[in-house]
Amino acid sequence: MPAFRDCLIHTGMTLFRASGAHRLAAPFTRGLGAILMFHRVRPAPREHFAPNAGLEITPSFLDAVLLRLRAQGYDILSLDDALEPLRQRRPSQRPFVVLTFDDGYRDLVDHALPILERRRAPFVAYVTSGFADRTARLWWLELEEAIRRLARVDVTVGGHRVTAPCATAREKRAVHSTLYWRLRGGDETALRDAVGALAARAGVNPETVAAEACLDWAGVAALARHELATIGAHSLTHPRLAWLGAEDARREMAESRARIAAGAGATPRHFCYPVGDPTSAGRREFDLAAQLGFESAVTTQPGMLFPEHRDHLCALPRLSVNGRYQSLAALDVLLSGAPFALFNRGRRVAT
Structure with missing residues (x-):
């Protein structure tokens, strides 16, 4: 199934790029904007065995993405600024994107942050507290x-x-x-x-794996003080929450916020579901996030933001910018929203 799915996605992206159909569909399918999902930003691996390279992009590609967004008239907004018009039912007239980085990797600071600073691009860092204190496992x-x-x-x-x-x-x-x-x-x-x-x-x-890959609390705290950064919670141990009992899932969400508040000096108001696909986060988890008082929560389910999401702020979709489709042509297809109109069978809110 995974191989078939990947083949289907690749075929779809190729057809959109070749036909240009996404450009015709964009006025109807791109919505108000999108939340972009990143994981690692670092130089490309040099070896032939790199199974997690799909979660990585290079610093130069991140820079190219930001330049492309601005050239095409997108506002790059903080998550709070993007959500406020939705809450007030007065969406922005310009398309926007929100940049999000999952897990709390060191390379967010080492490689991505200098680019984000140069381009004056705000972002969200979703931190898994157990990675910062080395008690959880990647x-x-x-x-x-x-x-x-x-x-x-x-x-x-x-x-x-x-x-x-x-x-x-x-x-x-x-x-x-x-x-x-x-x-x-x-x-x-x-x-x-x-x-x-x-x-x-x-x-x-x-x-050692966690220490080499992820920021410690001093690093997270320094990031939390940065004017461009918003710190979000990403659970205690990065489990698929839907596979846990209700109390364990609640604890993962609530205690991660408390630990980040203590360790970084910033209380997260936004949550990110680990793995975040429909088998890992569903209606129960969306309700838990709302009950715990999170102002928003993001999935990994692909899709654009529409006015209808004002009533589903704890089940927000994201677009994955990853190493498998590391090209500006692929980015243009994603931002059109056309693939997701098909993928979600025309539903704007896939919950």
């Missing part, structure tokens, strides 16, 4: 590093044993794809147990 990075180090994997995932060679880059990519989607098909405990066993066998230290 299991997808642990998985990558374990497979990189091992010549063969032998691990049990959800009661099924997976054993395969992974000495070459091709074998590593194949094993990673198999394990990743099996892990995503199981619950959070099984996922972390399996990755933990594999990481231990490969000598991968979860705390």
Whole structure:
């Protein structure tokens, strides 16, 4: 299914770029604007095995994106400034985008921030508190590093044993794809147990992975003081909330806000659902975010913002700007909203 979905997305993007149909549809499909989703911003990996490269863009591409947005007449707004017209039922006359960066990676400061400063672009940093204090695990990075180090994997995932060679880059990519989607098909405990066993066998230290990848509290606090930054909450441990019991899900959301307030000196008013697809965040989670007093919450469900979202501020869609479609032509297709009018079958609010 993932391979079929990726093929379908690639085919759709190619057809839109070739036909230009997205430009004709844009006046009807682009809505008021969009929330753009980024993860890592750093120089491109040099090796052939880089399974998480889809979550990364280069600094030069981020700069090109910001220049393109301004050249096409988009306002780059803070999340608060973007939401206020929606709340007041008086949407802006100019299209806008909001820039969001998930997880709290170090490269947001090292590589993205100088560009954001130069272009005077406000942004939201959604911080996973457990990554900042090194108590939560970036299991997808642990998985990558374990497979990189091992010549063969032998691990049990959800009661099924997976054993395969992974000495070459091709074998590593194949094993990673198999394990990743099996892990995503199981619950959070099984996922972390399996990755933990594999990481231990490969000598991968979860705390070291988090320390190398993510900002500590001093870094988050410094970012919170930046005039362009808004700090949002992204849970305690980055679980798929819909897979947890209601009380555990509530705790992940509420305590992450409290820990960020204590560690960074800024109380988050906005939330970001980990993973954020329909299997990871749904009506229960949207209601929880509202009950906890968050002013907004974002998903990873693709779509544009429309006036109708004023009644769904805890279920906001985002557009993923990622390494798989790292081109300005692809950005233009995304910003037209045309693919999502088809993907969401004409529904403006997909909840």
